[in-house]
Amino acid sequence: MTDLTDIPTRGASLATERPAHRDPNVLRWVAAYTLSMVGDMVFYLALSWAAVQNGTAAQAGIVTAVSAVPRALLMLGGGVVADRFGPRRVVIGSDAVRCGTVLAVAAVLFATDPGLWLLALLAVVFGTVDAVFLPAVGALPARITTKDQLARVQGMRGLGIRFAAVVGAPLGGLGVAVGGSAAAFACAGLLIAVSVPLLVSVRVRELPPDEATAGTARDSTAWRDLRAGLRHIRRHRVLGPLMITIALGDLGFVGPLNVGLTLLADERGWGASGMGWVLGGFGTGAGVAALLLTVRGRVPHAGLVAAGAIIPGAAAIAALAYAPGLPVAVGTAVLVGLLTGLSGAMCGALLQTQTDTAYLGRVTAVAGIVSLGIAPLSMPLSAAAIGVWGTGPVFVVSAVVCALGGVVALCAPGLRRAELPK
Incomplete structure (x- = not known):
């Protein structure tokens, strides 16, 4: 279905008159996305703090994890919604619901102490709305700029995520210190609220008639639209192997760089500060990769670069477990962040440019399920395996899984030879 409520622009108005990082329309979208991500960081910190204050550690863990269930179960449907009704409308509506919720x-917590049930309900609602919000966010860049600028937008998006990671946690902690969980929730809601008018001001281009009806015919059902999206991925010479590459890369990366790093820091006696330095090194490397892509815009031989970055990045993950001291571990983490950040940005840019615009919501949803639904399952498995075999062997196995993603990319001719538009 054509998105009739989106603000249309003439085809020439989104042409490459200026690069994306100098386009006010793209910058408004990046600002809105960044504010929303900072709000998310503050929200989850406030949620975890409130849960700990109102229940046991186990109950708090359930509350903070429960939002992932509707997100994983409903995200494919969210992709269909984004493609049927247009990503701009869906992003604005879902962000407004997130803000209001x-x-x-926050208002209820200021007035009373309702207990864990309200926090669990909030987590479920937030995860449900995220199932619609995330695919629409992924589909929107292709509607606000041209394909030759999408790699640059991926870099800008990566910078926004890095900024949110650096700013969100301290801001949430400040909110908790000043006024408790209610103040932190209010801060998160206000940040998301500021993003809504920015999203409203973003202009999008109308899809050509052939693209607008390519994946969501008026007389089709949601189930048929979903099957069409999955078929689009399966038959595509780049998207099929790209999804496998993303899945293997995330499965091998999430465990070691989350729960595995905590256990490694404890084992080596680095403490919380040492773990913070290692995470800071990773963030620095990933930020540099995002900045390079933002400035450069296009990287030649994108498929080959993605595969070439995944394999040495996987080797660096394995090496992290055998670092002789904290300085070497921090340096290795910088390398991990740089290489995985580069490969992740290339995979994201290829997903954006290779997918037909009418299918972007559904394709983004599939990638999101892999990253947000399947990959987190490796965290408890990694923790259990480290308890039995230690950090070194588990980091090596995880690195092998991650490297297999690069091998898939190298063995798939379509993905290996894939290029970003000029």
């Missing part, structure tokens, strides 16, 4: 809970 968080502010309402």
